[in-house]
Amino acid sequence: MPVRVGIPRALLYYYYFPLWKKFLEQLGAEVVVSGRTTKGILTRGVQLCVDEACLPIKLAFGHVQDLVDKGVDVLFLPRMVSVARREYICPKFLGFPDMIRQNVSDLPPLIDTAINVRNKDQDIHRFIHEVGAYFGKGSLQSWLAYRSALATHRQYVGLLEQGLLPEEALSALNGKTPAPGSGQEDLTVAVIGHPYNIYDPFISMNIIHRLRESGARVLTADHISEEKVNQGVGRLPKKLFWTLSRRVTGGALIFDHEQSVDGIIHVAAFACGPDSMTGELIERYIRRNGKVPFMNINLDEHTGEAGIVTRMEAFLDMVRWRRAVV
Numbered sequence: 601m602p603v604r605v606g607i608p609r610a611l612l613y614y615y616y617f618p619l620w621k622k623f624l625e626q627l628g629a630e631v632v633v634s635g636r637t638t639k640g641i642l643t644r645g646v647q648l649c650v651d652e653a654c655l656p657i658k659l660a661f662g663h664v665q666d667l668v669d670k671g672v673d674v675l676f677l678p679r680m681v682s683v684a685r686r687e688y689i690c691p692k693f694l695g696f697p698d699m700i701r702q703n704v705s706d707l708p709p710l711i712d713t714a715i716n717v718r719n720k721d722q723d724i725h726r727f728i729h730e731v732g733a734y735f736g737k738g739s740l741q742s743w744l745a746y747r748s749a750l751a752t753h754r755q756y757v758g759l760l761e762q763g764l765l766p767e768e769a770l771s772a773l774n775g776k777t778p779a780p781g782s783g784q785e786d787l788t789v790a791v792i793g794h795p796y797n798i799y800d801p802f803i804s805m806n807i808i809h810r811l812r813e814s815g816a817r818v819l820t821a822d823h824i825s826e827e828k829v830n831q832g833v834g835r836l837p838k839k840l841f842w843t844l845s846r847r848v849t850g851g852a853l854i855f856d857h858e859q860s861v862d863g864i865i866h867v868a869a870f871a872c873g874p875d876s877m878t879g880e881l882i883e884r885y886i887r888r889n890g891k892v893p894f895m896n897i898n899l900d901e902h903t904g905e906a907g908i909v910t911r912m913e914a915f916l917d918m919v920r921w922r923r924a925v926v
């Protein structure tokens with residue numbers, strides 16, 4: 601019987617799930633994903649997590665509990681330190697496996713090997729070797745498994761850059777053709793924010809889907825290449841060393857600079873340290889330029905759907921009106 605390894609549908613799931621799934625399957629594991637976010641999953645996460653944590657971390661607790669309830673044999677919670685040279689992921693990712701150990705009962709074993717390529721890309725080999733060894737594989741077998749997973753990951757990133765959303769790209773990887781857009785969209789809106797805030801339909805109040813239904817084509821920072829993101833962030837006087845914030849800020853600034861969208865919506869999470877700084881930066885730059893309408897949305901566990909929908913509709917009305925008169 602293969603080992604059942606649980607991956608929470610939270611945090612960096614939206615970037616790395618295809619890579620992790622393929623890697624673990626090539627090592628002989630069966631991958632189990634937590635369910636889609638529900639009120640129950642969020643409430644459980646809020647109960648288990650410390651009050652001071654940001655919303656995505658609280659939600660991730662709920663997803664871990666869901667996997668524990670599903671009876672997985674092992675939880676895959678790599679300690680995400682750095683995924684790019686001279687950059688870091690937020691410190692809350694770094695401490696996540698420890699927070700889970702402290703606060704969740706009846707846990708199965710955790711695979712919490714660190715991913716840290718801050719100093720050199722080759723440091724990923726330690727991660728590959730340690731995870732492979734957990735499943736009794738040697739260095740060569742582990743490396744071949746990872747190489748095959750990396751090919752899938754590159755395919756996935758290519759699909760995102762073609763304009764698909766993560767769920768659509770996952771379907772495309774599984775051979776299913778995603779439903780095309782209506783082709784009737786009369787404007788383009790960029791939704792900017794951390795992947796776990798904008799792509800989780802429950803936590804984001806389904807904002808992307810609602811925008812599409814209202815006749816807007818939606819772009820995110822994941823629809824543009826890394827090169828473009830860096831061009832955008834290059835407009836700042838100093839380098840941002842938080843990877844996720846760099847992507848969000850670079851995406852927003854390049855959309856604004858090229859005026860390739862009709863409006864920009866920035867989605868931030870309550871109690872997010874990096875967002876409190878980059879959100880302010882993005883807003884100042886975009887408002888100073890004064891070319892592209894901008895709206896900030898802050899999410900927390902008490903955010904009401906009606907309020908978000910009203911603001912989004914008012915924003916779209918304003919964007920359409922502005923286009924008609926400018």
Ligand code: SF4
Pocket residue numbers: 654655656657690691692693794844869871872873874875
């Ligand atoms: S970047 Fe912000 S939202 Fe994401 S885990 Fe860190 S504090 Fe939370």
